[in-house]
Amino acid sequence: MDRNTAIGMTLMGALLLVYFYWFSPTPKPEAIPAATTELATASASTTGDSTTSTNTASQFDSAKLSALQGFGTFATGREEKVSVETQDLKVEFSTKGGVIKYLELKNYKTYFGKPLVLVEPRSNAFELSTKVKGEPLDLYTLYYGSQVSKKNDTTIVTFSLRNETGSFTQTYSIPPVGYEIGYSLKNGGLAEQLSTEQLTLNWTNILRPLEKDLADSRNNTTINSYTVAGEFDYISERSTDTETETFADPLKWISFKQKFFLASIIAKESFAGGEVQTSVNQSDTSVVKRAHAKLFIPLKAVTDSKADFTFYFGPNDYNQLEKVTTGFNENVYLGWAPIKYINKFAIRPLFNVLVDFNMNYGLVILVLVIILRLVLLPLSYSSNLSMAKMKVLKPELDEIKEKFPDDMAKAQQEQMKLYQQVGVNPISGCIPVLLQLPILMAMFYLFPNSIELRQESLWWAEDLSSYDSILTLPFTIPFYGNHVSLFVLLMTAATLYYTWQNNQMTTVQGPMKSLGYIMPVVFIFVLNSFPAALSFYYFVSTMATIVQQVVIKRFVDEDKIRSVMDENRKKIAAGGGTKSKFMSKLENAMKASEEARKKADEAKKTKKK
Structure with missing residues (x-):
């Protein structure tokens, strides 16, 4: 050397x-204690329970029910579950809200040998907020009618609110293979009573440990985002503070990214904007990070039947993500340029x-x-x-x-x-x-x-x-x-x-x-x-x-x-041979440095005299 x-x-x-x-x-320690209930929705029925429960709308008083007009009739009802199982996913929906209540990746387990669950009541909360005559309303607290059908090999689960005024429909499309779930919002007249120009989708996700090393999991957990303009961004993964980022420009997708798994929502057109936030409690070993996303859905897109989205719940696999949507493989960090390429x-x-x-x-x-x-x-x-x-x-x-x-x-x-x-x-x-x-x-x-x-x-x-x-x-x-x-x-x-x-x-x-x-x-x-x-x-x-x-x-x-060196030496001594450009520049630089040193020495001698 x-x-x-x-x-x-x-x-x-x-x-x-x-x-x-x-x-x-x-x-960090390899074992983690059992997690405690952290969301109000944890009181809901556990996964796999085929029974139904009767729920009342105690949060709606009579005055509010009156203000909600056509929506007020959906404030009470009976919660039922709709289960769909594919080659890769086990999904459970609830007629209360028409939301995903439970989602398991069938082909993966946690490091601790437990089912790998990306959505569950204790860790996920969904809210679709709007207003009716100035009164706030979460469309995910209402009770929907459900229907399950087949289109080719794809399972279609439809949740609808219907009365004499019109209808409001949520539709999920679950293919037999893969990790993508289609999701659309459509209005049949009922949404015209809403007094906001956009619906606000709030998704709270308490991310649980899935891997061996909790510290490494935290250092690889964040919220990634991608704008319609093609700009990829993310919240600092290593920050221990509460980190918030607001988007004024249209968004294409956001993802709750853990080291090897994603829970994401992708817009076919765009979200009008949004806000994302992460926080971590270092002393709580039952939680990797707490994450929240707020996304704005234009009401016009719902009215025009253009509010189409895709959920992706699956592995953070570069080969898999390339097929999902533009820029989605950015969820796998391959390094900075040129290392990335x-x-x-x-x-x-x-x-x-x-x-x-x-x-x-x-x-x-x-x-x-x-x-x-x-x-x-x-x-x-x-x-x-x-x-x-x-x-x-x-x-x-x-x-x-x-x-x-x-x-x-x-x-x-x-x-x-x-x-x-x-x-x-x-x-x-x-x-x-x-x-x-x-x-x-x-x-x-x-x-x-x-x-x-x-x-x-x-x-x-x-x-x-x-x-x-x-x-x-x-x-x-x-x-x-x-x-x-x-x-x-x-x-x-x-x-x-x-x-x-x-x-x-x-x-x-x-x-x-x-x-x-x-x-x-x-x-x-x-x-x-x-x-x-x-x-x-x-x-x-x-x-x-x-x-x-x-x-x-x-x-x-x-x-x-x-x-060979001796031959080169003889050629140089005889006046033959040529210098490389690099050697010539290096020699000139050395000579210039020597001249500068000599002048500095002469200046010092002159000053002393």
């Missing part, structure tokens, strides 16, 4: 440290191809490493060739340092002259290392956001999407946590050996030579709570790099390199 390679590695390490400082998760167009497609072979995920990662090592082979060979050249030049470089021990500028000038004479670019070892950095960084977004790894095991790691642990400590170590990740320890050991191996042929001396040993030790702390798949990838990648370096060395002939 020459000086420039060491500098490149240092820059990489510095960038990674900055990333970890801002984004690394803090481990490397993941989107190169790494993730390759990962998907390997996954399609139905191999064990340890083998998938191993094959991914081998392919990337082969792709990066030219850069690795260039870096090793540069290291070999610097090793050949080391005796002459040491002589220059001994000749000018107190004049660094002069020593650098002589070094540049030597590089020019033998035809060596001093930064040729740094560039290949830096060019590999985007691939390195891409993995930090691929593995933590790949639902394919969720609950997939490898040896002692029971879930590759979370940290592996071979030992739980009875205390918490600052910046480390309360568990020991074996994959991180193996990765660190491999990296330390790789650094030692490189130092055997390095030209670097002093503190810079020891710097390579510091970074792996730092990574023990910052990677301890990252997904096991990530640390396993870097362990395998480092081992592959060590093997690759041994193979490359067999093809790097130092004697041949020395003879």
Whole structure:
């Protein structure tokens, strides 16, 4: 490892440290206590209860019932449930409000082995607010008539309010496969009595723990949004304060995003605007975050039968989301540009191809490493060739340092002259290392956001999407946590050996030579709570790099390199050969620096006289 390679590695390490400082998760206890009831709707009947209950409209007094005109007749009624089950979803609707009361993803479980429920009375509350003659009315508190029908393979559930004045209808369309549910609002004359220009849809969602690591879940839970103009936005995921964002421009969709699952509503046309809010109580381990969305639906769209929407309740899977609507795959964060595009167009497609072979995920990662090592082979060979050249030049470089021990500028000038004479670019070892950095960084977004790894095991790691642990400590170590990740320890050991191996042929001396040993030790702390798949990838990648370096060395002939350098030296001495543009600019810069130094010294001497 020459000086420039060491500098490149240092820059990489510095960038990674900055990333970890801002984004690394803090481990939390794996078990959570039973959640308590937090919404008033928790008193509703539990899922699976086929009985019905009689409800009264005690919240409506006689004066209000009179003001509500045609709507007042729907303030009392009998709540019934309508259940629909598909290949992927188990859904339960209520005739009180015509809303989704319960929704379960049949093909997924929580980390704790429980059914994965995205909508339930204790955690979700829906409200569709308007006014009738100045009196506020929540259309989701009224009692609807229900009808279930079939259109091809799609189940149609219709909830209607009907009287002599007209009708107001909510329609749900549930296909036999998938995670999308169609939803429409239509007016048949009844909505003309409303005295507002828009309906306000309020959706409160208390997001419950679904994964192993509560801290990591909180750091990956937010509300995402997408405007009609094509602008994606989100509330800060890592904030511990109450965060609110208001939208004046039309919205296309919003989503309550957890690490691997979404609960979303998408407008076919648009919402007129809205507001979203998140908050978190760090001491309450029964809740990840509390989230609320307020969306405005133009009444004209309801009157014109254009209030069409789609609910998406399902996995936060990049491949799945691409098919839903424009910009919806932004819910899966693949990194900032250009990392995002490397993941989107190169790494993730390759990962998907390997996954399609139905191999064990340890083998998938191993094959991914081998392919990337082969792709990066030219850069690795260039870096090793540069290291070999610097090793050949080391005796002459040491002589220059001994000749000018107190004049660094002069020593650098002589070094540049030597590089020019033998035809060596001093930064040729740094560039290949830096060019590999985007691939390195891409993995930090691929593995933590790949639902394919969720609950997939490898040896002692029971879930590759979370940290592996071979030992739980009875205390918490600052910046480390309360568990020991074996994959991180193996990765660190491999990296330390790789650094030692490189130092055997390095030209670097002093503190810079020891710097390579510091970074792996730092990574023990910052990677301890990252997904096991990530640390396993870097362990395998480092081992592959060590093997690759041994193979490359067999093809790097130092004697041949020395003879080529001697030939270049003879050509330069005879007046032949040409300087590269880079070397010419570097030499000119060194000369200018030397001239400036001399002038400064002369100015000081003149001032003293």
